[in-house]
Structures are given as C-alpha cells and as structure tokens.
Amino acid sequence: MTLTSIIFAGILTYFTRMTMIALISRDMLGDKIKAVLEYVPSAVFPAIIFPGIFINDFGTFIEMNDPKIFGALVAVIVGYFSKNIIATISAGLVSYWFLIFVVFN
C-alpha cells in the first residue's frame, strides 16, 4: 500500500530530524566535532547545487555550453556582491531564460 509506505517514509524522515536535536546533549559533542560541524552548510548544500546544475533530468551530464552553467555563474557573482537572496535567484533565472529564449532560440 502506498499510504503505508508514505507513513514509513514520514516516520523515517521525522527521525532524521529529531534524533540529533532531541537525543544529543552538548556534552556529547566535543570541541573538535563542533568545529567540524561549523562546516555543515558548506559540506551539504553543494550536493544539492552541483547535480542541480550539471546533471539533467535524465541523469546524465550536461554539455559544457549549457545555459544552466552560465545562469549559476551569474547567480554566484550577483549573490556574492549583493548579499541578497532574491537578487541571486532572479539573476540566475533571468540570465538562464535570456539564453534559452533569446540567444539559443
């Protein structure tokens, strides 16, 4: 049954969220581990970013002239200087659309 699987998947997901928050206390993590955990955002999010850019819907690598690479670069530059989330996302999308609808059309 699909619903049963969804419930199991939900419980499993909830456990991934809850385990460390509810069952770990400060003393259990040493200073060294805490120092490494400082890197969690930098160590996790590229695993969402890179495949989102370089791998297409069919699970294969994109061409080196893919508009997504250009869009991502524009987003990085705009984000770096503007420090603004909306500007970063919009710049990436607009430059991507510019390439697919205007240049490559």
Place this chain on the structure above:
Amino acid sequence: MLTKKQLFTRGMLDISPHMLSVIPFGIICGAIGVELGFHPYLVYVMSFIIFGGASQIVFLQLLSGGASSLVAVASVGIINSRHLLYGAVLSEYLEKLSFIKKLLISYVVVDQGFAESNKFFKKNRSEEFLHYHLIGTGCTMWVCWQIATLSGIVLGSFVPEELGLKFAIPLTFIAIVVQDLKKLDHVIVMITCGLSSLLFFDAPFKSYIIISPVIALFVAALLLRLKK
C-alpha cells in the same frame, strides 16, 4: 533581548526570499505526483507526513517506475539523512528546551530554515528564545509548501515546463552558501562536496546526498588540523 514574537517574525522574514524557489518547486512536485498517476490525496498527504521537497518526488518516481516500497522508503530515509547533520548543529542552540518542545520543533527543520536560522543563531547566541526564529522559518516553509504542492495537485503543471523552474533550487542554495566563498577553507569543502556529489551521483538510493557531505566534512576535519 528580542521577544518571542519578534524572533518568530524575524525567522519568517529571513526565510521568505527563498519562497521564490520553494513555491514553484512545490507546484512542480504536486503536479508531477498527479502526472505519475498517483491519487491526488496520496500526493498531498506526503507534503504533510514527509514534508521533504525532493525526497517526495524521488519517492513517487521510484514507485511509479516499479521499485519496491522498501527501496522507495529507504531512498527517502537516505536523502533526508542530511537532517542528522542539521540536528547536530542545532542541538547546541536548542539544548535548554524541554524534550517535548524538541520533539515538536524537529518536525519543521528543513534545509533553508536550518541555513537561515543557523546564520541567525551564530550572530545572536545570547537571545533567550532563539528557537522562535527556527519556528518562524520552519512554519513559513511548512505553510508555503502545503499551499504550493496543493496548488500543483489541483491545477496541474500550470507552471510551463519550458521555464525550467527546477533550476531555482540550486540557485536558492547558491544564495545560502555564496558568502562563504570568501573563506578558502569553505571553498575547498564546497568543491569537495560538489565534485563528490557528481562522482557518486549514480550510487544506489540517491546516497550521493549523504556520501558527499561526509567526505566534505572529513576534508574539513583535515583542514582544521592543518590550520593548527
């Protein structure tokens, strides 16, 4: 000292720009579920029960592709195992909360909420009701996610596919990490994670999403050692 309400509002404001990518993605998720032939009600309860973006799409794609329920459930667990890392980071700030509050707050921990609240926590360690910021980011995500997936289910893919709005997801995460490009150690960790994710992309159960952070954290530990 900020009040609970101020912190909650601050959380809402801090995460709201991400809705630019979250809402289109939610609509796509809902629409894909129905297109794959699942009952709209099942597609919706996932947003409530799992509440986990990409993992919901993967779950439905696997099932419709003929994978067993076990494989689908395991994949969701592995994709979402990155929350263990978020929890480890957040535990330091949520330590004072009662066990029940910890159990409740855990439900709303999501990628963008973790990222924005963690940034806020680092700068405002002394605030007494810090967790209200996390509740603010989490609840905003939750409400928008429910509305977005529901709209996708009801209205279908009214977002034209040609727009390629899925691309907004990597962009939202670029916005989160881009300021850390100023620090060389972080750049090394990011590149390690990114390249590993491409290298292990075909690993079973979408496990690249946890393999590459583990490799990157290992590199981070080495870098810390070198710094000394």
